[in-house]
Amino acid sequence: MSKSLQAIRGMNDILPEQTPLWRFFEAKVARLLDNYGYKQIRMPIVEFTELFKRSIGEVTDIVEKEMYTFEDRNGDSLTLRPEGTAACVRAVLEHGITGGGQVQKLWYVGPMFRHERPQKGRYRQFHQVGVEVFNLDGPDIDAELIVLTWRLWGELGIRDAVKLELNSLGTSEARARYRNALVHYLTSRLSELDEDSQRRLKSNPLRVLDTKNADTQAVLVDAPKLVDYLDEESRVHFEGLKARLDAAGIPYVINPKLVRGLDYYSKTVFEWVTDKLGAQGTVCAGGRYDGLVEQMGGKPTSGVGFAMGIERLILMLETLEQIPQEISRQVDVYLCAFGEAAELAALALSERVRDQLPSLRLQVNAGAGSFKSQFKKADKSGALYALILGDDELAQQVVGVKPLRGQGEQQTIAWDALSEHLATCVVQG
Template sequence: MNDILPADSALWQYLDRTVADLLAGYGYQQIRLPIVEPTELFKRSIGEVTDIVEKEMYTFDDRNGDSLTLRPEGTAGCVRAMLQHGLLGGGVGHKVWYTGPMFRHERPQKGRYRQFHQIGVETFNFAGPDVDAELIVLSWRLWQRLGISGAVKLELNSLGSSEDRARYRDDLVAYLQARFDQLDEDSQRRLASNPLRILDSKNPDTQALLVEAPKLADYLNEEARAHFAGLRKLLDAVGIPYEINPRLVRGLDYYGLTVFEWVTDQLGAQGTVCAGGRYDGLVTQLGGKPAPAVGFAMGMERLLLLIETLEQVPAELARQVDVYLVTLGEAAELAGLRLAEQLRDALPELRLVVHAGGGSFKSQFKKADKSGALFALVLGEDEVSAEQIGLKPLRSGAEQENLSWQALPARLAEII
């Protein structure tokens, strides 16, 4: 787990703002969820034989002896909240999003820690491929706003229905069982518990073995084929390019029909920056009445790393201070505090630091320069007597201006 230091927070806040503004434009509302949930929620939703539940969850007993878990992902908690508060009844559509830390005890990797942060987007009571397409379209628009659209590509697949996957699973297991000795150790273990996960094995020998394996696409029923064809038609209409990846299965048991990933080759092996799909069966799995659902999650650490790698950090984020006010003498300190608040009233967006801690003008100017501010405001006893203030550029060789207090807000509005 790691700290996010002040120097890095501006970029995190930029991503938060960009996502929130985008989702508001599509009519999505934020939901805020607990970090801790009953352990049983994740066992029922993610699946007891998944790596997450078996190996990676932070689970503990509270003082009442109840088993609780730090959330390893957000979808299960979101569905629990929608059910608990009766929001899914009557077929009313809901579009929500959330953000916050998730926890998995896994090997730390570039852009992924044991406490990591996700933005999740979920929709409920929309059965057609149009909402699947909307989620992909809005994520595509986010990549454009962040300046990373040229570095990510979309991979799609359909997992069909649970019956389709059961038939496919039987044939896949039979195929792999006959070649058991050729599988890597991890795939041998998964063969009995979660064989579809073998499809996205990173072992090249296992991948070579899968070339002749049965293909899930051949097992899809007509409804699943029509849903996937409808999604592709919508994406083609918008002009979003994609690749069909028949081995894309996702790591959570609750997915069915559409699954998708946005991947990049700019971050080494950790190439997935956003992933999701349809999970129509999860609501009933958690005790609710049938309700179609689809969503996605994106890892903030990886997104931020990609933004930095591609040098798409907005230039204005490098500067956290616009103006630094230096004062000398008690009268200047008192007048400076009043003047600073008047400036904040007049220019709400102004980033103004008032020097604290005293010191000479020279020492204060050093701190003003170190702050990264574009300008220093200079207020001494002479300036107070004349109700004037010095405006000194710190990033150019321009001369200091002397302005009346009344003229200062308009001048700052012109130059910042």
């Protein structure tokens, strides 16, 4: 027998019983970003491979090991996007929307792809919400990004389960000086480093700082500290950010080992982390990338942004039981019609109700069926009320309204009064 078809490992279907929570989350994020003045941008899933090599860095784990790269029929090397910032920068450059110092506050949502070992909270196709801001170089916009995520955690009910970690990487010049000092120190202790850190020492030495290996962490205790190599501009910027977070009442910790995994970061970097998801502790992360636009062929343009992992935040909502009650029910009212004449009347009546109550979730029975079978489907739908329309109701131009969740006795309501009745008992609670 042929092998049964199934999804690629690490690329998961999001099933109908899961999508209500996803839609709730995405709507919450979209509304919040709208309220802060951010505009949505949508970029292709596939880009030229060179884009990510130039932006992320050829010696990063993402480019070296994790990208889905292939050659198309034209012989071009293409890559499924592993992250969104590079694609967003490419888009604003291509369309000239940051030229002349134009401020752009943008956001996007969609799938990203990395060939990693799948585990809970880490997948090969994963979804992110990303936010990018161009041509604002002060700490005030860095603070705004953190403040709006803090507000989101509050609206989702997970604020007590996340912690903000901050660091400053300084300018590229300051980081280069620190890199030289770190490489000199670690080279003298090379035999004490784990194999992965030895490899990173040659390609991306700052990544050694976030090693999980206990022996290497012990070596790092006496290593040079990045804060000692910061330039004055970066110090002032970082102090300005901290002052704003203090003013907003947002708690944070300084993590001197926080460097992020992408080459383009400078000055501010931050992560929102949690201990509720096991090994996958980061739910949102970002920082400044003031040199990236110029690195990709544009004029000097400041940039700052973040990305949050939707799968991990959905998992947090489920783990902490912060799923809103209203999304567990997808149908408010289920209309049962018995007989062909009643079915025709049900079609017209349901559309009239929808015209008058656009927010009402009204499902009309399809496929006919007995009284018992239709009521079974009505109950299974999760609806609060079943509407009953048979020959007797049709003759009197009324409909039976039967509570399905213990909200009282069945009533008989005239067609003309049905929308008003449902507005009172369903829409308005």
